[in-house]
Amino acid sequence: MxxxxxxxxxxxxxxxxxxxxxxxxxxxxxxxxxxxxxxxxxxxxxxxxxxxxxxxxxxxxxxxxxxxxxxxxxxxxxxxxxxxxxxxxxxxxxxxxxxxxxxxxxxxxxxxxxxxxxxxxxxxxxxxxxxxxxxxxxxxxxxxxxxxxxxxxxxxxxxxxxxxxxxxxxxxxNKFARSTSPFWVIKDKCISCGLCAKGCPSKAIELENGNPVWKKGNCYQCLRCINSCPSKAIQYDKKTAGRKRYNIAKYV
Ligand SMILES: Cc1cc2nc3c(=O)[nH]c(=O)nc-3n(C[C@H](O)[C@H](O)[C@H](O)COP(=O)(O)O)c2cc1C
Ligand code: SF4
Ligand code: SF4
Structure with missing residues (x-):
């Protein structure tokens, strides 16, 4: 196994x-x-x-x-x-x-x-x-x-x-860098598909009025949400605007 x-x-x-x-x-x-x-x-x-x-x-x-x-x-x-x-x-x-x-x-x-x-x-x-x-x-x-x-x-x-x-x-x-507070969403881009909430292994995200809200203060920081959002609506601080996103599904 x-x-x-x-x-x-x-x-x-x-x-x-x-x-x-x-x-x-x-x-x-x-x-x-x-x-x-x-x-x-x-x-x-x-x-x-x-x-x-x-x-x-x-x-x-x-x-x-x-x-x-x-x-x-x-x-x-x-x-x-x-x-x-x-x-x-x-x-x-x-x-x-x-x-x-x-x-x-x-x-x-x-x-x-x-x-x-x-x-x-x-x-x-x-x-x-x-x-x-x-x-x-x-x-x-x-x-x-x-x-x-x-x-x-x-x-x-x-x-x-x-x-x-x-x-x-x-x-x-593990102590300081796993905070969810830097995550935010560009509401105009979000299509309310719910993939971010459904896919989060920490169960840290909920949809409120169709947009994700990070309900837990910390998460695993797997970066699935930000990388897999189909509209690139999820951002992290000011660091990720304009950057590519990655998921292996696009390549195999
Ligand atoms: C929070 C975090 C920390 C990471 N730290 C390292 C690291 O220390 N060394 C490294 O080579 N890659 C690091 N990476 C890159 C990932 O280990 C790498 O892309 C991995 O293959 C992702 O696997 P996954 O698609 O199964 O999540 C890190 C990625 C994340 C999200
Ligand atoms: S995955 Fe992206 S588009 Fe879908 S609900 Fe989450 S933020 Fe909105
Ligand atoms: S980075 Fe991973 S664990 Fe953290 S909120 Fe996004 S999907 Fe959930």
Whole structure:
């Protein structure tokens, strides 16, 4: 069983491809009822247990970390080949080493995928996006083969200053940077489709008079809402006007 979390589709795409190659199943942790799953699946008899997710500030996103802790909580014995794959725009820091401390992993990988961090800078060109996706396809083939052969690997692009980024900077991100207050909507552009509210994994958004309102003070900052709004009506401070938006659905 391969568990995934994904904001803009990269990690979902990777998880489903790997699952397909391993003849296994990929499951979204956000819509997952763990208690129900436990009734249907026995961890000890799974062949593979995999976690696939985006890197957030050189760390593991909160929903994935919480899920992994819950899964580990039962402390079932497993002979499964355990692995983690993170997707990242550039580098992953020590995210996979941290995950491995919570849930021991036989193998850990990072895959460079298109950057979705539109609130930080302009996004990549279509050319760069397509080339990253193409390279990822061959990496997925290689990773899937290694996993199926039971080869233990640690192939993670940690990048520079990994230990500082994954500790101090990651803590700062989780404590201070996940506020929803910078999000706002250009009301004239909003077509009241409700996709932002429906798709938010934090359940932070509600529609009021047809427009989104961020009801929770903090969210996961997956950036699905701002990237997936069909009218580009969602903005973040003054940073995102005129910038591209990203969702893998446009490219695959
Ligand atoms: C809040 C946030 C933080 C991010 N931090 C990093 C990072 O530390 N390193 C990196 O290379 N990419 C970073 N990214 C880029 C994503 O990890 C990358 O685009 C990922 O493939 C998105 O996956 P998804 O489409 O499954 O959500 C960040 C993106 C977001 C939204
Ligand atoms: S996704 Fe965009 S257009 Fe649809 S309700 Fe939300 S802000 Fe409005
Ligand atoms: S409010 Fe937007 S960025 Fe925050 S979790 Fe929901 S969809 Fe993701």
């Amino acid at each position: 391969i568990f995934y979390f994904s904001g803009t589709g990269n990690s979902e795409w990777v998880a489903k491809k790997v699952a397909d190659k391993l003849s296994d199943k990929a499951v979204d942790i956000i819509s997952l009822d763990l208690a129900k799953l436990r009734g249907e699946m026995k961890i000890e008899s799974e062949k593979y247990i995999g976690f696939v997710f985006p890197v957030y500030a050189w760390g593991v996103p909160e929903p994935m970390l919480n899920f992994v802790k819950k899964l580990k909580g039962a402390n079932e014995e497993t002979n499964a080949f355990t692995f983690g794959i993170c997707t990242c725009g550039e580098d992953a820091g020590l995210a996979m080493k941290k995950l491995s401390k919570t849930y021991p992993l036989c193998s850990a990988y990072s895959i460079a995928m298109p950057n979705n961090y539109v609130i930080g800078s302009e996004l990549e060109s279509d050319e760069v996006v397509l080339s990253k996706i193409k390279n990822a396809e061959s990496e997925i083939d290689k990773i899937s083969l290694e996993i199926s052969e039971g080869k233990k690997q640690y192939r993670v692009h940690e990048g520079s200053l990994a230990s500082i980024k994954s500790s101090v900077v990651n803590k700062g991100f």
